[in-house]
Amino acid sequence: MRALHTSDWHIGRTFHGADLLAEQEAVLAHLADLVVDEAIDVVFVAGDVYDRAVPSAEAVRVATSALGRLREAGAELVLTAGNHDSAPRLGAFGRFAAAGGLHLRTTVDALAEPVLLNDRHGTIACYGIPYLEPEPARHALGVPDARGHTGVLTEAMRRVREDLANRPDGTRSVVLAHAFVTGGAGSDSERTIAVGGVEEVPGAVFDGVDYVALGHLHGPQVLAEHLRYSGSPLAYSFSEARQRKSVWLVEFDEKGLAGVERRELPVPRRLATLTGRLQNLLDTPEFSAFEDSYLSVTLTDRVRPVDAMRRLRERFAHAVHLDWQPEGGDTSAALRYAEAVRGRSDSEIAAAFLADCRGAEPNERERKLLQRALEMAAREDE
Structure with missing residues (x-):
């Protein structure tokens, strides 16, 4: 069986106010092409399908279109909810969707009820653990x-x-989870999930399964051969500008995990800093290469x-x-009001x-204007 591991689509997110729906739709359409080209049997989406708990109608349209294309390309779909999603909304009509090949795992009650997929070697049990907010989840x-994320995920x-122990011998296993696992490197675009100052979960919590498809961190990362983050399909902060999204x-073979390969994704609009x-x-003519990029600009005048x-946007439309x-300025020193006015x-x-x-x-003229304004203010106070 061949699977595609993706996560953190964040459909509906904006980038410093710029609408990303067109870029998101283009990248997600490429996933459907990969399903066809690589003969993919199942796509795992490990949380944060949407960027907001109540997505816009356009965001829902883009998500529906992306999932439909993946299904039409021939893949089963297994999704779980992330900390940005509304799990009840994402999981609505889940039992009906399963009949069409879209398997939603968004509730605590269903986390030990696997999606069972079959190939010539037997069965693969796919478990979806949605994002677990520690306080409600422990109850x-x-x-x-x-205590904390480690306690509820344990x-x-x-x-x-x-559940896996009660399955027939030879049953292979996959877990989808949305969490911050120790050893992962975050970026500026993830929402913190810290509880009591602690958000990390030891990787050992996930021991005992053949593959763990992680979501939450936006950079592709390998914590162990079987324990990986796919990262987001688009960069959502300038801290991700150097990441190659993938x-x-x-x-999977008859013994379990047979191998993992990386497939890079297209970049609809690159990020740069000037x-x-x-x-x-x-x-300067040499900056013409950045005219179509999302830009973060630091001026040194x-x-x-x-x-x-x-003025920048007259040349760089996507600044x-x-x-x-x-x-020569000192922008690092903190300005303390009492010291500044003493x-x-x-x-x-x-x-x-x-x-x-x-x-x-x-200049002198401006100083006179300031002095006149202060005198007028003083007369009004009197």
């Missing part, structure tokens, strides 16, 4: 003394192993440029983030504020 699992895996092609003075960025983002770090007159404080905001001292 739903009947383990009120369980109980979930105990149930999985118990999925795992997982193959640093320099505004006019230089606008005029000594004086903060006026209307910088609008989405702007910072200003003037050359021993200064109102006019001196106002002038210092203006200089701090734009990186240049006010």
